[in-house]
Amino acid sequence: MSFPQAIILTIGDxxxxxxxxxxxSAWIATKLHETGFKVLRRISVGDxxxxxxxxxxxxxxxxxxxxxxGGLGPTSDDMxxxxxxxxxxxxxxxxxxxxxxxxxxxxxxxxxxxxxxxxQALVPEGCTVLPNPRGTAPGLWFENxxxxxxxxxxxxxxxxxxxxxxxxxxxxxKWPALQAIQHRYVLMYGQGESQVAERLVGFEAxxxxxxxxxxxxxxxxxxxxxxxxxxxxxxLLEDYHQQLITLLSDIVVGTENLPYELLIAQKLLAKKAxxxxxxxxxxxxxxxxxxxxxxSSAYFTGSLVCYNxxxxxxxxxxxxxxxxxxxxxxxxxxxxxxxxxxxxxxTDYALAITGWLGPDGGTPEAPVGTVWIAASHQSQTLTRRHxxxxxxxxxxxxxxxxALHLLDxxxxxxx
Amino acid sequence: MSFPQAIILTIGDxxxxxxxxxxxSAWIATKLHETGFKVLRRISVGDxxxxxxxxxxxxxxxxxxxxxxGGLGPTSDDMxxxxxxxxxxxxxxxxxxxxxxxxxxxxxxxxxxxxxxxxQALVPEGCTVLPNPRGTAPGLWFENxxxxxxxxxxxxxxxxxxxxxxxxxxxxxKWPALQAIQHRYVLMYGQGESQVAERLVGFEAxxxxxxxxxxxxxxxxxxxxxxxxxxxxxxLLEDYHQQLITLLSDIVVGTENLPYELLIAQKLLAKKAxxxxxxxxxxxxxxxxxxxxxxSSAYFTGSLVCYNxxxxxxxxxxxxxxxxxxxxxxxxxxxxxxxxxxxxxxTDYALAITGWLGPDGGTPEAPVGTVWIAASHQSQTLTRRHxxxxxxxxxxxxxxxxALHLLDxxxxxxx
Numbered sequence: 001m002s003f004p005q006a007i008i009l010t011i012g013d014x015x016x017x018x019x020x021x022x023x024x025s026a027w028i029a030t031k032l033h034e035t036g037f038k039v040l041r042r043i044s045v046g047d048x049x050x051x052x053x054x055x056x057x058x059x060x061x062x063x064x065x066x067x068x069x070g071g072l073g074p075t076s077d078d079m080x081x082x083x084x085x086x087x088x089x090x091x092x093x094x095x096x097x098x099x100x101x102x103x104x105x106x107x108x109x110x111x112x113x114x115x116x117x118x119x120q121a122l123v124p125e126g127c128t129v130l131p132n133p134r135g136t137a138p139g140l141w142f143e144n145x146x147x148x149x150x151x152x153x154x155x156x157x158x159x160x161x162x163x164x165x166x167x168x169x170x171x172x173x174k175w176p177a178l179q180a181i182q183h184r185y186v187l188m189y190g191q192g193e194s195q196v197a198e199r200l201v202g203f204e205a206x207x208x209x210x211x212x213x214x215x216x217x218x219x220x221x222x223x224x225x226x227x228x229x230x231x232x233x234x235x236l237l238e239d240y241h242q243q244l245i246t247l248l249s250d251i252v253v254g255t256e257n258l259p260y261e262l263l264i265a266q267k268l269l270a271k272k273a274x275x276x277x278x279x280x281x282x283x284x285x286x287x288x289x290x291x292x293x294x295x296s297s298a299y300f301t302g303s304l305v306c307y308n309x310x311x312x313x314x315x316x317x318x319x320x321x322x323x324x325x326x327x328x329x330x331x332x333x334x335x336x337x338x339x340x341x342x343x344x345x346x347t348d349y350a351l352a353i354t355g356w357l358g359p360d361g362g363t364p365e366a367p368v369g370t371v372w373i374a375a376s377h378q379s380q381t382l383t384r385r386h387x388x389x390x391x392x393x394x395x396x397x398x399x400x401x402x403a404l405h406l407l408d409x410x411x412x413x414x415x
Numbered sequence: 416m417s418f419p420q421a422i423i424l425t426i427g428d429x430x431x432x433x434x435x436x437x438x439x440s441a442w443i444a445t446k447l448h449e450t451g452f453k454v455l456r457r458i459s460v461g462d463x464x465x466x467x468x469x470x471x472x473x474x475x476x477x478x479x480x481x482x483x484x485g486g487l488g489p490t491s492d493d494m495x496x497x498x499x500x501x502x503x504x505x506x507x508x509x510x511x512x513x514x515x516x517x518x519x520x521x522x523x524x525x526x527x528x529x530x531x532x533x534x535q536a537l538v539p540e541g542c543t544v545l546p547n548p549r550g551t552a553p554g555l556w557f558e559n560x561x562x563x564x565x566x567x568x569x570x571x572x573x574x575x576x577x578x579x580x581x582x583x584x585x586x587x588x589k590w591p592a593l594q595a596i597q598h599r600y601v602l603m604y605g606q607g608e609s610q611v612a613e614r615l616v617g618f619e620a621x622x623x624x625x626x627x628x629x630x631x632x633x634x635x636x637x638x639x640x641x642x643x644x645x646x647x648x649x650x651l652l653e654d655y656h657q658q659l660i661t662l663l664s665d666i667v668v669g670t671e672n673l674p675y676e677l678l679i680a681q682k683l684l685a686k687k688a689x690x691x692x693x694x695x696x697x698x699x700x701x702x703x704x705x706x707x708x709x710x711s712s713a714y715f716t717g718s719l720v721c722y723n724x725x726x727x728x729x730x731x732x733x734x735x736x737x738x739x740x741x742x743x744x745x746x747x748x749x750x751x752x753x754x755x756x757x758x759x760x761x762t763d764y765a766l767a768i769t770g771w772l773g774p775d776g777g778t779p780e781a782p783v784g785t786v787w788i789a790a791s792h793q794s795q796t797l798t799r800r801h802x803x804x805x806x807x808x809x810x811x812x813x814x815x816x817x818a819l820h821l822l823d824x825x826x827x828x829x830x
Contacts, residue, residue: 014631016454018445022437025459030433039431041466044440044457047629051456058473074609075630076619114613134804136609155632157809194489194551198529204491214462215490216429217570225434277720283706284699287720291698294774294807302726305692305702305718307711311760345726359709389549392709394572 003038003229004175007063009055011070011080012154015044024069024159031163035171036178037065038229047071052083060147065171070154072137074116080151081140085124088142092122095129095138102136130166134158139166148174179231184241186224187254187263189405193217196224196248203240203247208233211240220401221253221260253408260404261289267411268299268349275407276345277303278316278337280328281355281371286400301345306337312354316340329354329366331374331383338374339381350376351407357388357395371399375410382410418453418644419590422478424470426485426495427569430459439484439574446578450586451593452480453644462486467498475562480586485569487552489531495566496555500539503557507537510544510553517551545581549573554581563589594646599656601639602669602678604820608632611639611663618655618662623648626655635816636668636675668823675819676704682826683714688763690822692718693731693752695743696770696786701815716760721752727769731755744769744781746789746798753789754796765791766822772803772810786814790825797825 008028014020025042032039040063045051052071059066071080085091099121106113120136123129130139130150137153139162150167152159172178188196193215197204204213210230216223224244228237245255254263268275277286287303290296304315309328312318317340318333326332334354342350355371362368369388374381386402388395423443429435440457447454455478460466467486474481486495500506514536521528535551538544545554545565552568554577565582567574587593603611608630612619619628625645631638639659643652660670669678683690692701702718705711719730724743727733732755733748741747749769757765770786777783784803789796801817803810 013629015441016444016457017448018441018443018454019631020633021441022457026430026433026436028433029431033432039433040460041470042431042437042459045455055456073630073632075612077629109607111607111610114609116612117609157805160806192526194529194532195526197490197531214428214492215488216434217488218435279699283711283715284694284702284718284720285707287699287722288697288703291720291722292700292808292811296698297722297775300698301723303699303718303720303722305699305706305720307702307706307718308716308760311717345723360712390572391575393707396707 003036003181004064004178005040005062006032006037006065006067007040007059008032008042009059009066009068010042010044010154011047011052011068012044013046013077016046024154024156027156027160028067028069028163031168032065032067034180035168036175036180037171038181047077047079049079049083052080053086056083056087056149060149064146065148065150067150067152067167069152069159072120072151072153074120074136081122081124084127084140084142084151088124088126090125093125095121095123097131098123098129098138101131101133105136130162132158132162134161141167141170181227181229182234182237183257184226184237185255185257186241186244186248186252187260188222188224188248188251189253189401190220191222191251193222196222196251199247200244203243207240208236211237220398223257253405259289260401260408262293264404264408264411265290265293265296265299267408271348271411271415273348274299274301276301276341276347276350278341278350278352279303279305280307280312280337280353281357282353282396282399282403283307285396286351286353286403289400301347304341312337315344327363327366329356329363329370329372331372331385334372334374335376335381335383338376342376342378348377349407349410351403352376353399353403355395355399357392357399359392369395371395371402373399373403373406375406377410377414379414380410382406382413418451418596419479419593420455420477421447421452421480421482422455422474423447423457424474424481424483425457425459425569426462426467426483427459428461428492431461439569439571442571442575443482443484443578446583447480447482449595450583451590451595452586453596462492462494464494464498467495468501471498471502471564475564479561480563480565482565482567482582484567484574487535487566487568489535489551496537496539499542499555499557499566503539503541505540508540510536510538512546513538513544513553516546516548520551545577547573547577549576556582556585558589596642596644597649597652598672599641599652600670600672601656601659601663601667602675603637603639603663603666604668604816605635606637606666608637611637611666614662615659618658622655623651626652635813638672668820674704675816675823677708679819679823679826680705680708680711680714682823683764686763686826686830689714689716691716691756691760691762691765693756693765693767694718694720695722695727695752695768696772697768697811697814697818698722700811701766701768701818704815716762719756727752730759742778742781744771744778744785744787746787746800749787749789750791750796750798753791757791757793763792764822764825766818767791768814768818770810770814772807772814774807784810786810786817788814788818788821790821792825792829794829795825797821797828
């Protein structure tokens with residue numbers, strides 16, 4: 001079977017200046033992919049009439065579906081609608097229901113209706129208007145026999161609402177035979193691409209043409225993805241996934257496409273166990289990882305971000321003299337942090353981390369990049385040292401991965 | 416003067432599947448922009464020979480500089496080098512210094528040199544090899560009279576190292592007259608684009624052709640950016656920036672292009688004041704915001720992520736009966752959290768937050784989306800309620816912005 005093709009075009013100077021991460025196009029790509037489209041390419045252009053028009057013309061020729069975001073706001077740098085009029089040789093007309101929506105939307109917020117808000121109810125003649133209950137700019141849907149074009153506002157939660165409630169249902173209606181590309185995943189910790197690839201030479205050679213293997217390294221983890229675009233190869237995909245898990249059983253930490261912290265959360269929930277953290281160098285990042293997912297309150301009790309050494313002394317029973325010797329970044333301090341927070345918050349498990357992420361800090365015994373991690377359970381406490389070589393941001397992310405892995409190890413040992 | 420133009424091409428299926436955020440192209444865009452290039456567009460294509468070659472051909476025609484990342488790794492889905500050979504009608508040859516680097520790099524890590532590692536020392540004949548001390552794949556530089564093409568590995572910290580140490584110095588050498596586009600910023604809280612634009616109608620009309628104004632809303636904040644591409648208009652840019660600050664003085668919270676938490680950090684540092692947090696619904700995110708920047712230990716003491724109500728009762732003097740009435744998400748609880756953490760961690764300021772971010776939770780008095788924030792100083796405690804309407808992720812980010820603003824307000828009132 002053949003997959004309809006899609007291209008995502010995001011519009012805005014801020015994307016070319018690097019000020020704004022293009023999270024919209026990644027999110028849209030995921031949704032289109034799940035729905036059964038093949039995303040051919042993603043393009044970003046600036047708030048520039050000529051650049052937008054040119055991208056529209058060139059990309060329309062190579063795809064069935066073009067989704068664009070941005071440039072629908074009420075200010076002078078928003079020009080997507082007039083470019084669309086040029087492209088479709090049409091003109092702007094007032095869309096009454098949108099004007100009513102904008103009027104009541106602003107009324108509820110006690111803001112006056114300005115001419116520029118009124119202008120947001122102008123839409124290119126002939127398009128289908130997709131109502132946007134989360135803002136004032138509606139989505140716009142254009143189609144002819146060959147192509148579909150969709151323009152959405154660039155504000156992420158407005159765009160997402162429109163995609164979920166309007167765009168995806170309509171796409172499924174237009175392409176009733178859509179079938180998503182299927183993937184299976186394997187997650188590993190602390191493995192280089194080359195070494196894993198070497199172990200998989202025979203496996204890769206045995207893969208049929210309709211199943212593809214990809215290596216996705218990142219954040220101290222290596223993810224492998226098996227994919228098929230062939231709806232009939234699903235059982236084959238399952239078989240190869242099982243083979244992969246067996247082949248790499250000594251290094252696999254997960255077999256689903258989930259963030260590592262969620263894989264650990266599943267294990268904690270299965271044990272009805274609770275978790276507390278004591279974070280120095282990660283400064284709340286580990287707690288944020290766990291709590292960014294709904295349902296975390298079922299196992300996550302709390303975290304003490306003990307950034308200042310005084311907090312470690314006062315709240316975590318770290319003897320004051322340890323701050324100098326063996327040092328605030330040391331095995332005994334990490335161990336005391338983990339054991340104290342576990343006891344004080346009455347949890348089954350605790351994870352603690354202390355380190356120098358850079359650029360400042362460090363001592364002769366524990367130079368910048370040194371991280372001590374401790375994972376504690378009433379039966380035992382594991383500790384581990386890592387020496388990181390990245391900048392602050394990279395060291396933060398890597399320490400979090402190392403910490404998650406030590407906790408994972410402890411959970412496995414205590415089952 | 417005219418600015419040399421650049422296009423950024425990122426390569427990898429993971430970018431089209433939405434699995435990986437394209438942080439590389441945003442980072443490169445920022446650097447190119449700072450250096451004086453005009454970034455025309457950003458494109459992402461998959462691990463597909465034909466798609467990469469086509470993008471190379473089409474984009475080369477419209478730009479002076481093309482920087483691409485990805486597809487230089489050691490596994491079978493990495494095909495950038497062979498596509499470059501096709502594009503430049505050349506072949507792969509062994510680069511001895513790279514082979515030596517790879518050999519010693521793997522030796523240091525106790526990993527054997529595999530054929531696929533050796534293959535990473537093969538480079539298209541005629542290119543300049545940019546050494547990569549952070550990994551095994553070198554950068555590749557191609558040029559002719561009109562164009563420059565640069566291929567970099569997709570691993571972010573390797574790419575960044577190569578950009579800083581090799582690419583940017585060479586670009587400055589090749590284009591000695593480079594002059595960066597200049598920007599000035601104004602940051603506002605809780606303002607709609609339309610309302611601000613309305614106040615700036617006269618200002619916008621008065622702007623000369625060589626100064627441009629952009630509206631960048633996001634995360635509950637609105638940023639305005641004034642730019643000029645004209646090196647001689649710098650004083651004019653300063654003048655308009657001052658005008659803008661004066662025009663909007665009642666709503667401006669910052670006049671530099673810095674994250675809100677850093678603007679607040681500057682104020683705390685100027686007062687030599689310290690800060691503690693008690694976070695319930697934000698689950699460590701606020702602490703992470705502050706501690707993600709170097710130097711935060713000078714003012715940031717710590718945070719208690721009191722996710723479970725028991726932690727609020729035991730550690731923050733919240734009376735147990737308050738959890739039910741007035742409720743864990745209420746003004747008295749937020750106030751007690753802020754005042755207790757400030758006293759217990761002996762800081763000048765404290766910020767506390769409790770809320771229901773969704774999808775679970777909520778009570779009749781405090782439905783999902785309710786957030787109570789308290790900011791405390793020994794002289795007074797401010798509290799504020801917000802009712803948010805987004806999903807969990809958006810509510811998290813908005814609560815953080817609201818919390819930062821309440822702290823900002825308290826700092827201003829206590830100076």
